[in-house]
Amino acid sequence: MLASSAVGHAAPQLTQEIPIPGATRWDYVTADTRAHRVYVAHMDRVEVIDARTHQPVLQLSPTPGVHGAAPAPDLNRVFTSNGSSDSMGVFDMTTGQLLETVKVGKKPDAIIYDSLTQRVFTFNGKSNDVTAVDAVTLKVLAASIPAGGVPEFAVANGKGQVYFNIEDTAQMAVLDTRSMSITSHYSLAPCDEPSGLAMDPQERLYSVCRNAIMVISDPSRGVVMGQVPIGKGADGAAWMDGFAYSPNGLDGTLTVVKEGPPGQFVGVTTPSAQGARTIVADPELHELYSPTADFKEPGDKDHLKRPAAVPDTFKLLVISSPR
Template sequence: MNTIINHRIGTVIASVLITGSGLCFDNAVISGTSTTPNYQVVKKISLGGEGGWDYLTLDSAARRLYITRSTRVIVLNVDTGRVVGEIGDTPGVHGVAIARELNRGFTSNGKAATATIFDLKTLKVIGKVKTGSNPDAIVYDSVSQKVFTFNGLSNSVTVFDAKTTKVLGTIALGGKPEFAVADGLGRIDVNLEDKSEIVAINASNLKVEKDSPLKPCSEPTGIDIDKEHRRLFIGCRNQIMTVVDANTLSIKATLPIGKRTDAIAYDPVTRLAFSSNGEGSLTVVHEDSADKFSIVNNVVTEPGARTMALDLKTHKLYLATAKFQATSTPVPGQVRSRPSIIPGTFVILVLYDKQYH
């Protein structure tokens, strides 16, 4: 994932028309609730500092939000809004995975081609593991107690034992991995960004069980899972959310979302799926049933707010963004450079809907 985003905001759609259905969902009402979901930015936590960012990981039980910032991980208490510590020496850090039963956390360090192991209580570093080139997403599977790093430049997965830190194997993917998710039954699903495919990995034998194209999805990024109904929610850069049957990898639905999506989150209590879009919007989708899905809201956030974490305890959402330097008009034939982050402007946006509290 890119650590710096284009800051130009696209048009935020207030109500979305599903092509071909003739139905407008701007006034949709979620079954079991009194009103349409109404997530809003209710707080901004200013953290400042320099550098880009990537994944956000929220440990709801410990009330901690892990924020990856270029060379370090900032740890925020979400109840107080205060920084409680840092994990340093993580060059090019992308993601964080949590193993609560082992009191361990893990980071993927893209520039160092390593994974850092740290103590969840003290945040002290326990050790490091060598991975493939540019580890991006990182996932802990509680069934096998293994850690999977998805290596963006070597198109592979490095797998190591979460307790012993011994490397158990490398899995070739044949494409560039992006976000991944553990299904709770011993399988890991990962998006291949460059091939627009999804791949299912058996965490026990470390083999690819199946793969499937995601067409019409292009450049899949974020992914999350409804474990009860076995549905995967996948964000695609061509402005659609693709819903996939986790058992068969067949596509069940596609829905329009905002521009420059990155993260996807699913809340099993509210049955809402969220897409955080770099244009400055949050698309909210309701799972009406295992095979029916409705867009119920598009929320204005801020330009650049494309990574996200969900608090399963409070149902709040946390998005990261910053202010950016204005960019000059690109010269024809030249690659447009990304805007620079203005130092000291990095913030965490807190969104919630009062009906879920």
């Protein structure tokens, strides 16, 4: 990878590839930064990787059509969004044992655990709503909170708010975890079809968009603060060490974004790996993790069509951030 002098630091470096057996289909990757574990949603299972040793330590299964996992360390549980069965899986964090399956909305995609209320929220892409579940009793508290469109990735601030992209209307939605209601929406224009989302310590939000830009917004004011060009095919975003990251899967690049003068954002795009479109960070270890595979041929960048993967080549990239 090339030096990123324009954003004030050296580019992140690919330091390791962790092979993961099984099908070459995946979606979100999430992290428990206290336990330094990475959760890789992987078709019908979730692979759990120890971020310190870079070794697989657990597998959560069955998770039919899983899109994401939400660890709840205070409850020793992990929750999964099972898109093929319209359900949420509940697993023991230590043993990986399936404890319960809870029915939620149609095609749950993103999933978030809110430690403040001890509630889990699934963001359901086909029913255009959010389901709220008590993470302790596993009782459904709100079966269908209208999202106002197709919900995508979500982040929680730990203070009672969850922010999530709405893909088809290019908006940001704000969910109050106490009242279990949507309190506001605001436009992310000029973003088209926002998917991946990250949040910085100031609670500014970084949405990656189908039209190859990242928009930065302030939910406290409900406004877009800036935009930065990225590559094509991003489906995730991360924040670490003062930078936002966009993994551009179709282009095989990684865009690093930093604020220059207040309210002005700049980015540098460097080579990464084709297919690496989702990402998560462990700030204490100063590492990023992005799943991908090897591919038979390039994807169609004009139509954002993902390429066909070579069987048995699924892997997790470990990318170190210079400090």
